[in-house]
Amino acid sequence: MCDLRSLHGIGETRAKQFEKKGIHTIYDLIYYFPRDYEDRTHAKNIVSCLPGENVLVTASVISPIMEKRIRKNMVLYSMTVGDETGIMSVTWYNNRFVKDIFKVGDRYSFFGKINPNTRKKEMINPIYEQEGKEKFTGKIVPVYPLWSILTQKVIVSAMSEALKKMGMIDEYIPPDIRQKYGLCEINFALNSIHFPAVFNDFFIARDRLVFEELLFLQLALMYKKEAKDEVKREPFNNIQCVNEFITSLPFEMTGAQKRTISEILNDLKKDVPMNRLIQGDVGSGKTAVAAAVMYTTVKNGYQTAIMAPTEILAAQHFETFCEFFKNTGINICLLTGSTKKKKDIYEKIKSGEYNIIIGTHALIQESVEYSKLGLVIADEQHRFGVTQRARLSGKGEGVHTLVMTATPIPRTLAFILYGDLDISVIDELPPGRKPVETFAVGEDMRQRIYAFLQKHLKNGTQAYVVCPLIEETQKSDLENASSVCEKLQSILPDYNVGLIHGKMKPSEKDCIMNDFAQGKIHVLVSTTVIEVGVNVPNANIMIIENAERFGLSQLHQLRGRVGRGATQAYCILFAHGDNEVIKKRMEIMCKSNDGFLISEQDLKLRGPGDFFGTRQHGLPELKIANLFSDMAILKKAQTAAKSIIEKDKSLSLPQNAGIRKKIKEMFREDIILN
Ligand code: ADP
Ligand code: MG
Numbered sequence: 001m002c003d004l005r006s007l008h009g010i011g012e013t014r015a016k017q018f019e020k021k022g023i024h025t026i027y028d029l030i031y032y033f034p035r036d037y038e039d040r041t042h043a044k045n046i047v048s049c050l051p052g053e054n055v056l057v058t059a060s061v062i063s064p065i066m067e068k069r070i071r072k073n074m075v076l077y078s079m080t081v082g083d084e085t086g087i088m089s090v091t092w093y094n095n096r097f098v099k100d101i102f103k104v105g106d107r108y109s110f111f112g113k114i115n116p117n118t119r120k121k122e123m124i125n126p127i128y129e130q131e132g133k134e135k136f137t138g139k140i141v142p143v144y145p146l147w148s149i150l151t152q153k154v155i156v157s158a159m160s161e162a163l164k165k166m167g168m169i170d171e172y173i174p175p176d177i178r179q180k181y182g183l184c185e186i187n188f189a190l191n192s193i194h195f196p197a198v199f200n201d202f203f204i205a206r207d208r209l210v211f212e213e214l215l216f217l218q219l220a221l222m223y224k225k226e227a228k229d230e231v232k233r234e235p236f237n238n239i240q241c242v243n244e245f246i247t248s249l250p251f252e253m254t255g256a257q258k259r260t261i262s263e264i265l266n267d268l269k270k271d272v273p274m275n276r277l278i279q280g281d282v283g284s285g286k287t288a289v290a291a292a293v294m295y296t297t298v299k300n301g302y303q304t305a306i307m308a309p310t311e312i313l314a315a316q317h318f319e320t321f322c323e324f325f326k327n328t329g330i331n332i333c334l335l336t337g338s339t340k341k342k343k344d345i346y347e348k349i350k351s352g353e354y355n356i357i358i359g360t361h362a363l364i365q366e367s368v369e370y371s372k373l374g375l376v377i378a379d380e381q382h383r384f385g386v387t388q389r390a391r392l393s394g395k396g397e398g399v400h401t402l403v404m405t406a407t408p409i410p411r412t413l414a415f416i417l418y419g420d421l422d423i424s425v426i427d428e429l430p431p432g433r434k435p436v437e438t439f440a441v442g443e444d445m446r447q448r449i450y451a452f453l454q455k456h457l458k459n460g461t462q463a464y465v466v467c468p469l470i471e472e473t474q475k476s477d478l479e480n481a482s483s484v485c486e487k488l489q490s491i492l493p494d495y496n497v498g499l500i501h502g503k504m505k506p507s508e509k510d511c512i513m514n515d516f517a518q519g520k521i522h523v524l525v526s527t528t529v530i531e532v533g534v535n536v537p538n539a540n541i542m543i544i545e546n547a548e549r550f551g552l553s554q555l556h557q558l559r560g561r562v563g564r565g566a567t568q569a570y571c572i573l574f575a576h577g578d579n580e581v582i583k584k585r586m587e588i589m590c591k592s593n594d595g596f597l598i599s600e601q602d603l604k605l606r607g608p609g610d611f612f613g614t615r616q617h618g619l620p621e622l623k624i625a626n627l628f629s630d631m632a633i634l635k636k637a638q639t640a641a642k643s644i645i646e647k648d649k650s651l652s653l654p655q656n657a658g659i660r661k662k663i664k665e666m667f668r669e670d671i672i673l674n
Pocket of ligand 2: 283286287
C-alpha cells in the first residue's frame with residue numbers, strides 16, 4: 001500500500017526515477033513539496049480575454065484541427081473554439097499529439113496565454129481537459145521541481161492519488177504547541193500544500209510545515225549539544241595568569257575583547273570541553289583574544305594548536321605569536337604543507353617541547369600526534385567544514401574548541417549553523433580606526449582612479465588590486481589578474497607591480513607577500529588569496545575589479561585588508577552591469593562598514609543557500625523552510641524547541657512520541673536518540 005508502484009502510471013521505470021530523489025514510498029512522496037503554483041482558476045468568457053493574460057476558457061470545438069508547416073522544424077496545429085460570447089483560435093506548436101484528440105462539438109476547458117502579438121484572439125499551447133474533469137484546470141495547480149524524465153503531469157497525478165491513498169495520518173505535533181503557535185493540523189497542511197483550494201490555505205499550510213521542519217532541526221541540534229556535554233575533562237585551575245599576558249600588550253584590550261576573554265575563561269574553568277564561536281568583524285582583534293587564551297592554556301600545562309585556512313595566514317599568525325610571546329619561554333612552531341623537516345617537528349610536538357602549534361590542514365594529518373592538547377582554535381571557520389574542526393578536536397581528549405569567524409551572521413542563524421557552539425561577539429573595533437571610504441565606480445572613472453592611485457603611491461603608501469579570476473579562458477569578459485598586472489605596470493613605470501594568485505606555490509606566495517610587506521612591491525595585484533587575515537598596515541588603497549562578482553561579506557573582508565594603519569584608507573569597487581541588485585549591493589558597501597549589517601543584507605539579496613552552502617555545514621537539506629526569509633518562524637521554533645526540551649529532555653513523554661519519530665526519520669545516522 002505504501003509502494004510507489006501502487007500508483008497509477010508509476011511502473012518500474014518511473015519508480016526508479018523517484019528513488020533518485022530519495023522518494024521510496026507514498027509517504028516520502030507527499031513530503032515532496034511544490035516549488036510554485038499556477039493559478040488556473042481565472043475563468044473568463046472569450047469576449048473578455050485580454051492579450052497576454054493567462055486565462056481559463058471553457059468552450060466548444062467548432063472546427064477540426066488544421067496542420068500547417070511554417071518552417072522546417074515548426075508545425076502549427078490550430079482549431080477554432082467558441083462560447084456564448086465569441087470565438088478564438090487555439091494553437092499548439094509542434095504538438096502532434098493534439099491532432100487526434102478533439103472532435104467538433106466537444107466541450108473542453110483550456111488554460112493558457114492569450115497571444116499578445118495578434119489582433120485576433122488566440123490562445124497558445126494551452127493545457128486542456130474535458131469540461132468538468134478539473135484535474136489540471138479550474139484550480140490552483142502545484143508546480144514541482146522536475147528532474148530526469150518525470151513531467152509535471154506525472155507528478156501531479158501521482159501526488160493527488162498518493163494523498164487519497166494515504167488517508168488520514170496521525171498528528172505528530174503536540175496540541176499545546178499547535179495551539180500556542182497557531183499551527184494548522186497535519187492532514188490539512190499536507191493537502192493544502194499540494195492542492196490549496198485558495199491561496200490562503202497554502203499560506204496556512206506552509207507556516208505549519210516550515211515551523212515543524214525548523215522545530216525538528218532545532219531539537220536535533222540541541223541533542224547534539226547535550227550529547228557533547230557529557231564528556232568530562234579536568235578544569236583549568238590557573239585562570240588569573242591571563243592578566244600577565246594582557247598587561248604585557250602594547251595596547252589596552254577593548255571592552256568587547258575583555259568580555260569575550262572572560263566568557264572563554266569561564267568555560268575553561270568547567271569540567272566539560274568548551275565549544276565556542278567568536279564572531280568579530282575584520283580588525284576587531286580576534287587574534288589578540290586567541291593569544292590570551294592560548295597563553296592561559298600553556299600556563300595550565302597544555303598544548304594548544306591554531307589552524308588557519310591558508311599558508312600565508314598561518315605564517316602571519318606565526319610571526320604575530322612569536323612577537324606576542326617573545327619573553328615568555330613559550331615554544332612555538334609552524335606546521336604547514338610546505339614545512340621542511342616535518343619529522344623533526346612531529347617529534348617535538350609529540351614530546352611536548354612545542355607549546356603552541358600553528359598551521360594549516362597539516363595539523364590534522366594522521367601523523368601528527370600531540371602530547372597534551374588542551375585547546376584548538378580554528379581561524380576563519382567558514383573555510384573549514386564541521387568535520388575538519390572535529391578532527392582537530394579529536395587529537396586529544398575533551399579538548400576545548402574555539403572557532404573564530406569574521407563573517408558575522410545573525411544570532412538566530414548562527415545558532416542553526418553552529419547549533420552546537422556557544423557564541424561570543426566582538427562588536428567593537430579598537431579605538432582610532434577610521435572607516436574605509438568606499439566608492440563604487442564604472443569604467444568611465446578608470447583614468448581618474450589610476451591618477452588617484454598614483455597620487456597616493458607618491459605619498460609612500462601601497463595598494464591592493466583584487467580580480468576575481470586568473471585565467472582568461474574561464475570568462476573572456478573578465479579582467480584577469482595577470483593582464484591587469486601588466487596594464488598597471490605600464491601605467492605606473494616608477495613603481496613595482498606584483499602578482500599573487502591561488503595557483504602559485506606556497507613558497508612563491510610567501511616570497512611575494514614578504515616583498516609587499518617590506519614595501520618592495522608597491523601595488524599587489526591578486527586573486528582572492530589575500531582575502532583573509534593578511535596585515536600590511538602601510539597599504540591604504542584597495543581596488544576591486546568586477547566587484548559585482550563577489551559576495552558582500554567577501555568584499556567586506558577584502559576591504560578589511562586596508563585601514564590598518566594611521567592614514568585614511570580607500571576602497572574602490574569597479575562594478576559592471578546596471579541591474580538593480582548590483583546597484584543595491586554596491587550601495588550597501590559604500591554606506592556601511594558594519595560587517596553584521598552587510599552580511600545580513602547579503603543574505604537578504606542572495607539567500608542562505610549561496611551564502612553558506614548548507615550541505616558543507618552538515619545540515620540536512622531543508623525541504624520547505626528558508627533560513628533567511630523564514631527567520632520569524634525560526635525564532636518561534638527555537639523557543640518551542642527549548643520549552644519541549646526543558647520539560648522532556650529525552651522526549652519520552654507520550655505527547656512527544658510523534659516528534660521523536662520524525663526527528664529519527666529526518667536525521668537517520670546523525671542523531672542518536674536512545
Ligand atoms: P582580526 O583577526 O579580528 O581581523 P586582529 O587580531 O588581526 O583582528 O587585529 C587587527 C590589528 O589590531 C592588529 O594589528 C592588532 O595588533 C591590533 N589590535 C588588536 N586589539 C587591539 C586593541 N584593543 N587596541 C589596539 N589595537 C589592537
Ligand atoms: Mg584575523
